[in-house]
Amino acid sequence: MQTTHIMVVEDEQLTALLLRSVLEHRGFRVTCAFNGAEALEHFAADPADLVVTDLKMPGMSGYDLIVALRRVSARLPIIVATGIVEHGAFQPNDIKVLHKPIDPGELLRTVAQLVS
Amino acid sequence: VSHSYDPVLVALSVAVAIFAAYTALALFGRSQHRPGRLNQWLAAAALAMGGGIWTMHFIGMLAYRPGMGVSYDPWLTLLSLLLPISVTGIGLYVVSLPGSATAKLVAGGLLMGSGIVGMHYLGMAAMRMAGWIQYEPFLVGLSVIIAIAASTVGLWVALKVRARWQTLGAAVALGLAVSGMHYTAMAAATLVPDGRHPLPHGVGISPATLAAAVGAAAMGLLILSHFLAAYHRKLAIAAELQAETLRSSEERYRALMKNSSDVIAVLNERGEILDESGSAARFLGNTVIGRMFLDLVSPETQGAAKGFLAELTRGSDREVKRDLTLQCAGGRRLEFEVIGTNMLTLSSIRGLVITMRDVTERKRMQRELNHQYKLATLGKLAAAIAHEMSQPLNAIRIATMDCIMRLEEGRPDAQYQEQVLRIAAEQAGRLGSILDHIRGFARRDDEGRQLFDVRSSITKTAALLGRQLETQGIKLTTSLPSTPVRVAGSPLQLEQVLLNLLSNASDAIEEKRNGAGAIQIQLSTMDKKVVIQVADNGGGISSESLDQIFDPFFTTKPVGKGSGLGLAISYDLMHRMGGGISAQNCGAGAQFTVWLPCRGELAGAADANDAHHGS
Numbered sequence: 001m002q003t004t005h006i007m008v009v010e011d012e013q014l015t016a017l018l019l020r021s022v023l024e025h026r027g028f029r030v031t032c033a034f035n036g037a038e039a040l041e042h043f044a045a046d047p048a049d050l051v052v053t054d055l056k057m058p059g060m061s062g063y064d065l066i067v068a069l070r071r072v073s074a075r076l077p078i079i080v081a082t083g084i085v086e087h088g089a090f091q092p093n094d095i096k097v098l099h100k101p102i103d104p105g106e107l108l109r110t111v112a113q114l115v116s
Numbered sequence: 117v118s119h120s121y122d123p124v125l126v127a128l129s130v131a132v133a134i135f136a137a138y139t140a141l142a143l144f145g146r147s148q149h150r151p152g153r154l155n156q157w158l159a160a161a162a163l164a165m166g167g168g169i170w171t172m173h174f175i176g177m178l179a180y181r182p183g184m185g186v187s188y189d190p191w192l193t194l195l196s197l198l199l200p201i202s203v204t205g206i207g208l209y210v211v212s213l214p215g216s217a218t219a220k221l222v223a224g225g226l227l228m229g230s231g232i233v234g235m236h237y238l239g240m241a242a243m244r245m246a247g248w249i250q251y252e253p254f255l256v257g258l259s260v261i262i263a264i265a266a267s268t269v270g271l272w273v274a275l276k277v278r279a280r281w282q283t284l285g286a287a288v289a290l291g292l293a294v295s296g297m298h299y300t301a302m303a304a305a306t307l308v309p310d311g312r313h314p315l316p317h318g319v320g321i322s323p324a325t326l327a328a329a330v331g332a333a334a335m336g337l338l339i340l341s342h343f344l345a346a347y348h349r350k351l352a353i354a355a356e357l358q359a360e361t362l363r364s365s366e367e368r369y370r371a372l373m374k375n376s377s378d379v380i381a382v383l384n385e386r387g388e389i390l391d392e393s394g395s396a397a398r399f400l401g402n403t404v405i406g407r408m409f410l411d412l413v414s415p416e417t418q419g420a421a422k423g424f425l426a427e428l429t430r431g432s433d434r435e436v437k438r439d440l441t442l443q444c445a446g447g448r449r450l451e452f453e454v455i456g457t458n459m460l461t462l463s464s465i466r467g468l469v470i471t472m473r474d475v476t477e478r479k480r481m482q483r484e485l486n487h488q489y490k491l492a493t494l495g496k497l498a499a500a501i502a503h504e505m506s507q508p509l510n511a512i513r514i515a516t517m518d519c520i521m522r523l524e525e526g527r528p529d530a531q532y533q534e535q536v537l538r539i540a541a542e543q544a545g546r547l548g549s550i551l552d553h554i555r556g557f558a559r560r561d562d563e564g565r566q567l568f569d570v571r572s573s574i575t576k577t578a579a580l581l582g583r584q585l586e587t588q589g590i591k592l593t594t595s596l597p598s599t600p601v602r603v604a605g606s607p608l609q610l611e612q613v614l615l616n617l618l619s620n621a622s623d624a625i626e627e628k629r630n631g632a633g634a635i636q637i638q639l640s641t642m643d644k645k646v647v648i649q650v651a652d653n654g655g656g657i658s659s660e661s662l663d664q665i666f667d668p669f670f671t672t673k674p675v676g677k678g679s680g681l682g683l684a685i686s687y688d689l690m691h692r693m694g695g696g697i698s699a700q701n702c703g704a705g706a707q708f709t710v711w712l713p714c715r716g717e718l719a720g721a722a723d724a725n726d727a728h729h730g731s
Contacts, residue, residue: 012507014539018514021532025522056587083506100506101513105521 003029004115007048009039009065010081011057019052019081022104023111036060040068047073050114052107055082066095077114079107119307125179129172129298132334134291136168137270139341141283141290144208144274146344161208164340166201169232169294171333173239176298178327182307184245187320192242196235197333203231211271221275225268232263232294236301244320247309255304259297266293370394377474379452382467383409385460387425390467399474401445409470414441414449428456428468439475450476482688489685504550504583508543515540550580565693567715568607569600570646574637577614585618590625590633592618601639603646603712605693610712613689613697616682617650617708624654624706645695645711653704665699686710 006028010016013034020030031046033039037060039053051069055062062080069076075094083100096110140161147157173196207228211220236259240249270293273286321329373380374394381392387409396404400412413421417440424438436456444450452472459465515536522529578594585592603610618635625633631653638649657665666687683697690697695712 012510014511014543015507015514018511018518018536018539022514022518025518058586058589083502083510101510104514104518108521 003027004050004111005029005031005046005048006111007031007033007039007042007051009033009036009051009053009057009062011035011054015054019102019104019107022107026108028111036062036065036068039065043069043072048076050077050079050111052079052081052111055080070094079110079114081107119183120181122179122181125175126299129175129179130291130295132175132291132337133168133172133294134288135341136164136171136337137290137294138284138287139337139344140165140168140204141270141274141287142344143340144212145283146347147208147212158208158212159205160340160344162201162205164337165204165208166199166231166235167197167333168337169200169204169235170197170239171330171337172291172295173236173298174326174330174333176295176302177239177243178323178330180302182245184247184307184309186243186245187322188326189242189244190321192238193321193326193329196238196242199238200231200235203234204228207231207267207271208274211275217275221268221272224271225264228267228271229260229264232267232297233260233301236263236298240301240305245307247307250306250308252304252306255300259301259304262293262297262300266290266297269293379472381409381470381472382459382465383425383470384467385429387468399444399450400442412442414443417441424454424456425468428458428470429460431458431460439479440472442472450474451479486685486688489682504580505547507583508546508550511543512540512547515543565604565606567602567604570603570610570639570648570712571596571601573607573610574614574639574648577611577618578637581615581618581622585622585633585635588622588626588633590622590635592635592637594637594639596639597641601641601646602715603693603695604715605695605712606689609689609693610710613686613710614648614650616686617710620682621650621652621654621706625652628655641714644714646714648710649707650710651702651705651707654706655704656701656706657699662699662701666697 006023008016008019008023008030010019010032011034016032016034020032023030031042031048033042035057036053039051040060042048043051051065053062053065060068062082066078066080069078078095079098080095081098081100081102096114098107098110143157143161143164147155147161207224210227211224213220243249266289270286270290273282273290276282376393376395379393379396379399381396381404382390384390389404389407389409392404404412409425410418410421417438420438421440424436424440428436438454440452440454441449442452451474453475454470454472456468456470459467459469519533519536522532574594574596578592582592614637621635622633625635633653635650635652638651640647640649666683683699687697690710690712693712695710697708697710699706699708701707
């Protein structure tokens with residue numbers, strides 16, 4: 001079976017690094033982007049099977065990224081990892097929301113649930 | 117020739133002499149307000165005395181019935197009037213001069229006495245009759261002695277007496293002496309009729325004319341006396357009025373001071389309370405006069421109070437001001453703003469004047485306002501703080517839980533564990549420093565003053581808000597000198613001010629929503645001041661708002677966004693640290709200038725303590 005490709009979009013480098021380590025250790029292929037614009041660039045070159053994104057980021061925010069990604073792929077699984085409480089109305093089936101601080105176990109379970 | 121006296125006229129002559137002496141003494145007394153000076157009072161006294169002697173003499177002459185026809189030479193008669201006036205004037209002037217009293221009295225008495233004697237014998241020489249006058253040498257000598265003695269005593273009395281009854285007594289003595297001299301001299305004279313003695317040619321003054329002249333002179337005396345009395349009355353009324361004005365003005369000030377909420381007290385240089393306004397009783401209890409000022413000051417501000425007295429006693433021209441806590445009646449402790457002025461050299465006060473105003477309520481409100489503002493700002497900053505804290509918390513949670521999961525999965529990796537734990541510990545430290553900052557910010561009490569480097573305050577504030585500003589798309593740049601910039605004050609309060617300025621700047625930029633936001637903080641020193649300039653490109657402040665932005669509850673922000681307290685508190689904080697804050701428009705936005713007195717590197721801890729007392 002082909003390795004699942006996950007893209008982590010996170011402006012905080014340390015968080016991105018840790019998430020990458022958590023996911024790679026469980027056998028996922030991980031690419032990192034530090035804002036929405038960079039994520040779209042990477043996605044165009046190397047589409048991911050799942051995107052984990054922060055909401056509040058400099059430049060292009062997580063909201064704008066989700067809108068843009070939905071145009072490319074309507075069924076792409078997306079996990080929003082955010083510290084913001086009022087995060088707007090996301091369709092529950094399309095997008096899972098995880099609150100910071102993130103529980104890596106919950107992240108792995110959500111990833112497993114979405115890619116299955 | 118047989119002669120006789122008219123007793124009524126003799127009595128009148130004595131009365132005139134006494135009356136003249138009284139008038140002259142009273143006038144002379146008045147002239148002594150400006151002793152040693154020729155003035156109108158002295159001249160009037162001479163006129164009264166000289167004229168009085170002359171009048172007495174000629175009334176005496178009218179009373180005398182020599183038994184033969186007598187008229188008077190007009191020139192000699194006139195001379196006999198001028199002589200006593202001028203000699204009496206000189207005599208009075210001499211005694212009014214400064215110098216030895218005895219010498220003055222001897223000289224004055226001799227002058228005046230010889231004047232009186234001269235007048236008498238001139239008056240006698242003015243007589244024209246068919247005969248001549250024979251004098252008895254012993255009685256003539258006696259009359260001279262009486263005149264000189266009476267004059268000396270009269271002048272002595274004139275110098276000594278003050279009360280009206282004393283003047284009256286002296287006038288009786290002097291008047292009796294003058295008339296006594298006259299009648300002694302008259303007793304010395306015997307008219308010897310001599311048919312061969314021709315009557316001199318020319319017009320003589322008849323006794324009737326003389327009576328008229330004497331009457332006129334007496335009238336003159338009366339007029340002088342009348343003016344004196346009128347003047348006395350006027351003076352008395354003026355004095356009464358003045359006393360009344362003074363009394364009512366003093367009463368008014370007493371009442372004002374007593375009912376004033378300020379306590380005014382006068383201390384001597386040792387700090388003992390000599391006098392107070394009467395309002396002290398309300399705060400400090402009834403008897404503060406005689407107590408030491410320092411005994412009223414509560415222990416925690418003793419140091420400040422000692423410094424206050426020392427500075428005040430040193431005698432500077434300017435006011436000395438301190439905030440002191442005083443032990444008040446009923447065990448209360450009230451905060452007073454105490455202002456002192458050194459008036460030790462002012463003859464009417466000769467003390468240290470201090471004004472104390474109860475500022476307990478004002479201070480409480482100030483603290484309350486400051487506290488409320490802190491809470492409001494804290495709420496506004498809560499989002500930023502949450503964002504700031506969520507990152508390290510997130511990292512710690514991911515790292516530690518992943519570590520646990522890997523242990524549970526039975527695949528421990530010592531190198532990974534160590535790396536991850538280090539990250540967790542580091543992030544926990546970061547959280548701790550954020551917490552420290554919030555704790556300091558929310559603290560109610562003012563922090564003690566200390567010497568600190570302004571650069572670190574700017575760096576800390578920038579670090580606290582930097583990330584939030586970044587996510588808002590605002591670029592924050594700081595321009596700091598490479599060497600420490602020291603000031604005395606509270607670093608947390610300065611950071612509070614800077615946080616407020618940055619938060620205002622970011623609000624202004626966000627509201628404008630036009631291009632990239634930028635905030636520039638620049639630190640520099642000029643003219644012994646440390647100057648921090650915070651400039652933004654948020655569109656600036658309207659000119660009408662510029663005048664009001666430091667007023668409490670003034671805000672340009674939408675309802676619910678700004679408390680209107682931020683800049684007011686900043687203004688207060690900066691002034692309490694001995695500095696200031698101002699605003700202007702500059703380029704594309706507003707520029708706030710915050711300044712503090714420069715302390716440099718030489719200022720020691722003692723210096724910082726002094727600054728604290730002054731706050």
